[in-house]
Amino acid sequence: MNSVAEVSSPPRNAQLFRRRLIGFIAVGEVGVLAAMALLIAFFWLLEPAFLSERNIRAILNVVSFVGIIAIGQTILLVTGEFDLSVGSVAGLSAVVAAKLMTAAALPVTVGILGGIGVGALIGLLNGLIVVRLGIPAFIQTLGMLFIGQGLIQVVTGGYPVYPLPEAINTIGGTDFAFGLGWSFAFFVIAAVVADFVLRRTVLGRNMYATGGNQEVAHLVGINTNAYKIGAFIVVGALSAIAGMFVMADLGSGGTSIGSGWELTVIAGVVVGGVSLFGGAGTVAGGVVGILLLKIVQSGLVVIGVNSNWQQIAVGVIMVMAVGLDIVRRRYFIAGA
Amino acid sequence: MSTTQEPLFSATAIAKNFGGVQALRGVDFDVVTGEIHALLGQNGAGKSTLVKILNGVHPAGSYTGTIQLDGRPVSFASPADARSNGVGYVPQEIEVLEQLSVAENVFAGRTGLGDGMLVHQRKLEQRAGEIFADLGIDINPRAYVASLTSAQRHLVIIARAIVQKPRVLMLDEPTASLSGTEVDALFSVLRRLKAQGVAMIYITHRLPEVLAICDRATVLRDGQVAVRIAREDFDAETFIFSMSGQRLQRLFPEHSAPVGAPTALDVRHLTVAGHSGAVHGARDINLSVAAGEIVGLAGLLGSGRSEILHGIYGRVPADGEIRVTGRTVSIRSPRDARAAGIALLTEDRKRDGLLFNLPVGANITIGNLAPLSRHGMVRGRLERSSILAAMSALNVKASSPQASVTHLSGGNQQKLLFARVLMRAPKVLLLDEPTKGVDAATRHEIYRLVVELAEKGVGLLIVASEIEELIGLCDRCLVVADGRIVDEFGRGEGGEDRVLWSVTAAQAERHALAAQVSS
Incomplete structure (x- = not known):
């Protein structure tokens, strides 16, 4: 420890240092990034193969799929709602797109647009029902989770849609650099754009206001209903895109695409400091949170931990992350 | 009622202060078996503080003075403790x-x-x-x-x-949400309890009810007992005089109503629905505010005065015609009202004023970002400079625009919200309790600000519970009772007593009407 140097320096400097440190920790993403760095070091020390090119590529590849949804989920959480149906929507959009391209023999672009359309439409439906009928998002989107899973079976009859047009396999197989293709590129661009929108635009500011206190936002003239419905549509469309990237990666419209993603996505963004109660969090934080979760899962595999324990680890990490966040808010933000 | 009877429940020399503000300064109060004892006073007179002490909300030790039940000293640690000792409480909120x-x-x-x-x-x-x-x-x-x-x-x-089976029952404004016939039903219940020997403390604003059912009355003013009156000496005039009385003089900045100024706000036949099923709303309201004029809406809590502001601002559904600077506008939401040049400062800062997830600066600019942005992107430097300008214009004391709003004082939070509503330079400003929960210094700053805005030609419509504040500040006062405007008078034409008189007259009229209908 270098604390000796700190102690010997004049008290005024120590105080300044302390204030700077507190200010630094108060920035939301720093905590998650620090935790991530520690975990990477930990796994690497136990098993250097953790930082092998192949493993890093595998982690980033998986993150690019769920990460796309995490972007939408973060935006929705900021406006004060959330969506449990993202996995189902991803799967349904993928098989609908696959069916349009194969059974209906429509052009690939039409199939892709159809898939996105399904996702956006379900988002619109979720949004309208939550906002206009006042049904809690938890109930509405949980219902939609089951409806989506059922529709996947209805559309496919239980069999994966296969083979897909060559263009889809090309999208799935493209390797820009380091084995990362279209999905990763889309993920990075979407994350940067969404982060910018939330941070710097009037749209983003109004979303934080809506999620912070809907009544206040309404009173200052913000159309809160439109923002919420819009955020639901964005989540739906992004889920659809993520689902279709998985489909392209697999080369088949599998019936289990997206299954179980909803909880991974919510756990991830919450780890990244996005509040479940609305009005707080950033896309950068949400994305880093997802990355951290996937690093833990992969790290546990690499060091040879039984897969049952991986799930336990995810649960523990999520609760710990939120607990740490509460502590951080109480002592560093409130106290500063 | 014989006043020689030993008191069942009594409080002696009760004093309590909240962070330096003396809420009660040595109050004596008692109630005897089978008596209904009215506790009267203006907002801020100390009624609710006294009741909270008597039923254990403010536990023993947080005040000075003694409480006795049946001649034995008691000290309540909590409302549950008070209940188990036979002291019950019926809160105002259901x-x-x-x-x-x-x-x-x-x-x-x-x-x-x-x-x-x-x-x-x-x-x-x-x-x-x-x-x-x-x-x-x-x-x-x-x-x-x-x-x-x-x-x-x-x-x-x-x-x-x-x-x-309480021996003492405190009722806090039990008729606040009741209509005339419902009040009669309540009174018959209270009479039966009285016959059973229950001692009751009846807290109210409504004089006709005191005259109708109470045996004795104590009027609080500025944390002290102003007067104690037995039933045989009941008289509305005495009550009104002792409730208003002479209070600490406040200094209000000079302002006189503009002469021949154009109308800023004109409201015709405005009818406002009550909040979520409540009976209160406002019916057929006609009022106008000239540019540069300060108009007050006086009335008791629940009279419909806030609903009038909310109806004009489009916060609650309302019917009627609204004109701003002569132009008829259709207002269906706060968004429409803002576009028409109307701004509203809400009463409850915590519930519908501040955004606790955003820092001071963003709290000021929220809803006002259009001129501070280009192509939908917030222009950071321009936003920061206009925030700093607004903060210094209104003297908002915060360490920086990035500071959290949670730790600002009530006065600074209120000035921040003023900065927010003034950023769009409204033509009409609706203020709901603008000085609620702020310190004396900020209160004066707000008075000065109100007058300054009037001098710039803004039309102001103000709701405040402290009647003397309206009397001192406003060019004209409208008195609201039961959702209607029942009186109107200009500066110098009346004081607090006039407001209380017209409210009482309106309530008595309604009471008589209800009695006629039910008999």
Whole structure:
């Protein structure tokens, strides 16, 4: 420890240092990034193969799929709602797109647009029902989770849609650099754009206001209903895109695409400091949170931990992350 | 009532201060068996503080003075403690469990009836039925509370307090949400309790009710007993005089109504729905505010004064015609009102004013970002400079625009919200309790600001509970009672007593009307 140097320096400097440190920790993403760095070091020390090119590529590849949804989920959480149906929507959009391209023999672009359309439409439906009928998002989107899973079976009859047009396999197989293709590129661009929108635009500011206190936002003239419905549509469309990237990666419209993603996505963004109660969090934080979760899962595999324990680890990490966040808010933000 | 009788419940030399503000300065108060004792006073006179001390909300030790029950000193640690000592309290807000039956509500917290874990549904219903029969209340104990009117709910709450057979019962504005005939039903219940020997403390703003049912009255003013009156000396004039009295003089900046100024706001036949099923709203309101004029809406809590502001601002559905600077505008939402040049400062900063997830700066600019952005992107430097300008113009004391709003004082939070509503340079400004919960210095800053805005030609419509504040600040006062404007007078044409008189006259009229209808 270098604390000796700190102690010997004049008290005024120590105080300044302390204030700077507190200010630094108060920035939301720093905590998650620090935790991530520690975990990477930990796994690497136990098993250097953790930082092998192949493993890093595998982690980033998986993150690019769920990460796309995490972007939408973060935006929705900021406006004060959330969506449990993202996995189902991803799967349904993928098989609908696959069916349009194969059974209906429509052009690939039409199939892709159809898939996105399904996702956006379900988002619109979720949004309208939550906002206009006042049904809690938890109930509405949980219902939609089951409806989506059922529709996947209805559309496919239980069999994966296969083979897909060559263009889809090309999208799935493209390797820009380091084995990362279209999905990763889309993920990075979407994350940067969404982060910018939330941070710097009037749209983003109004979303934080809506999620912070809907009544206040309404009173200052913000159309809160439109923002919420819009955020639901964005989540739906992004889920659809993520689902279709998985489909392209697999080369088949599998019936289990997206299954179980909803909880991974919510756990991830919450780890990244996005509040479940609305009005707080950033896309950068949400994305880093997802990355951290996937690093833990992969790290546990690499060091040879039984897969049952991986799930336990995810649960523990999520609760710990939120607990740490509460502590951080109480002592560093409130106290500063 | 013989006043020589030994008091059942008494408080002696009660004093309490909140962070340096003396809320009660040595109050003596007592109530005897079978008596209904009215506790009167303006907002801020100390009524609620006294009641909170008497029922243990402010626990023993947080105040000075003694409380005696039956001649023995008692000290309550909590409301539950007070209840078990035989001192019951019926709060002003109706707190019921909507999903449960009437009987379950009456016995809430004691559904086991003291013997074990099981709920004796039938026994509960039977016991509740007995209590209702005893009090002459006509409610089915098996009905669900969700299906009851607010008056019936109030009776359920009273029954809940009665279950524990209190010897002293405090009722906090029990008629606030009741109509004339419902008040009569409540009074007959209170008369039966009185006959059973229950001592009651009746807190109210409404003089006709005091004249109708109370045996004695104590008027508080500025934390002290202003006067104590026995029934035989009851007289509306005495009450009004002692409630308003001479209070600490406040300094209001000079302002006189503009002469021949154009109309800023003109409202015709405005009818406003009550909040979520409440009976209060406002009916057929006609008013106008000239540019540069300060108009006050005076009236009691629940009179409909805030609803008028909310109706004009489009916060609650309202019918009627609204003109801003001569142009008819259609207002269906706050967004429309803002576009028309109307701004509203809400009463409750915490609930519908501040955004606690955003820092000071963003709290000021929220809703005002259009001129501070280009192509939808917030121009950071421009935003920061206009935030700093607004903060210094209104003297908002925060360490930086990035500071959290949580730790600002009430006064600074209020100035921040003023900065927000003024950023769009409104033509009409609606202020709901602009000085609520702010310190004396900020209060003066707000008065000066109001006058400054008027001098710039803004039309101001202000609601405030402290009548003297309106009298001192406003060019003209409109008196609101039961959702109607019942009186109007200009600066110098009346004071606090005039407002109380017109409110009382309106209530008495309604009371008489209701009595006529029901007989």
